[in-house]
Amino acid sequence: MPETRHFLSITDITAEETRRLIERAIEMKAAPPGSVQPLAGKRIALLFEKPSLRTRVSFQMGIWELGGFSMYLGQDEVGLGRREPVSDVARVLSGYVDCIIARVNSHDSLVGLAKYGDVPVINALSDVEHPCQTMADLLTIAETHGCTDGLNLAYIGDGNNVARSLCLGATAVGMNFSIASPHGYQLEESVLATASDRASRNDGGTRPTVHPLVRPCDAVVDANVVYTDVWASMGDEAEAQERLRAFQGYTVDDALMAQAAPGACFMHDMPAHYGEEVPVGMLEHPQSVAYQQAHNRLHAQKAVLEFLLS
Numbered sequence: 001m002p003e004t005r006h007f008l009s010i011t012d013i014t015a016e017e018t019r020r021l022i023e024r025a026i027e028m029k030a031a032p033p034g035s036v037q038p039l040a041g042k043r044i045a046l047l048f049e050k051p052s053l054r055t056r057v058s059f060q061m062g063i064w065e066l067g068g069f070s071m072y073l074g075q076d077e078v079g080l081g082r083r084e085p086v087s088d089v090a091r092v093l094s095g096y097v098d099c100i101i102a103r104v105n106s107h108d109s110l111v112g113l114a115k116y117g118d119v120p121v122i123n124a125l126s127d128v129e130h131p132c133q134t135m136a137d138l139l140t141i142a143e144t145h146g147c148t149d150g151l152n153l154a155y156i157g158d159g160n161n162v163a164r165s166l167c168l169g170a171t172a173v174g175m176n177f178s179i180a181s182p183h184g185y186q187l188e189e190s191v192l193a194t195a196s197d198r199a200s201r202n203d204g205g206t207r208p209t210v211h212p213l214v215r216p217c218d219a220v221v222d223a224n225v226v227y228t229d230v231w232a233s234m235g236d237e238a239e240a241q242e243r244l245r246a247f248q249g250y251t252v253d254d255a256l257m258a259q260a261a262p263g264a265c266f267m268h269d270m271p272a273h274y275g276e277e278v279p280v281g282m283l284e285h286p287q288s289v290a291y292q293q294a295h296n297r298l299h300a301q302k303a304v305l306e307f308l309l310s
């Protein structure tokens with residue numbers, strides 16, 4: 001029996017596999033919905049501790065289009081780690097379903113589900129990474145620019161779960177990654193080192209670079225992609241006022257986009273906090289691909305599901 005593979009981190013797939021999944025997602029997007037059904041007869045649990053719009057709908061629609069069946073389980077139904085230990089939940093669900101897609105408060109819960117269960121586990125968001133978002137991001141960049149190799153990606157904001165996955169994923173497919181964050185909110189050195197290591201194994205040409213910076217204006221120089229996220233993610237609400245002060249000057253607007261490379265696209269994983277990381281209307285900016293990016297969650301995740309389950 002082949003070894004069960006999980007998708008807890010973007011690093012759980014190789015650079016070559018990442019490229020193949022992007023190509024497969026493009027193929028799936030072009031095909032009529034339901035025309036390819038590699039998940040026929042497959043049962044999938046959606047185990048969510050946090051609310052969601054894009055993640056829940058894109059996964060449920062994607063599973064249906066691929067011929068599978070999904071069941072949504074919220075925190076009230078399961079009480080992961082509270083009503084029942086993660087180990088028991090993993091063992092019980094493994095007897096009912098073929099895959100667990102989990103959106104959790106703690107990344108340790110994902111690790112436990114993978115350790116004690118017998119089926120693939122997909123990270124639909126944790127406090128450490130958001131790899132499914134990154135797959136949609138890379139798909140969007142490939143569509144917008146025709147490739148990923150040699151592009152410059154500038155991330156403006158908090159070194160959070162989205163930034164971690166994006167840094168690790170972008171460098172693996174040939175992109176240079178710059179991140180501008182205030183002191184105290186920067187990506188960990190270990191993440192930057194891993195990204196540089198993945199970049200060193202990239203086959204797309206010159207070795208991508210990773211640049212941790214402080215000033216947004218420095219990060220966007222020659223940027224083909226300008227990306228931002230909320231300053232206070234779910235779970236950071238207690239720090240909201242402190243973060244509002246720390247991130248003053250990190251808003252991505254017309255003026256900052258004007259300093260990027262000609263033809264640069266603007267990305268945001270949504271939901272947006274208007275008046276903070278972006279002004280009102282920024283997602284409708286002529287250079288914005290934010291809604292395309294959101295819609296691509298469906299196609300990127302379908303490729304991941306097929307990869308793990310078929």
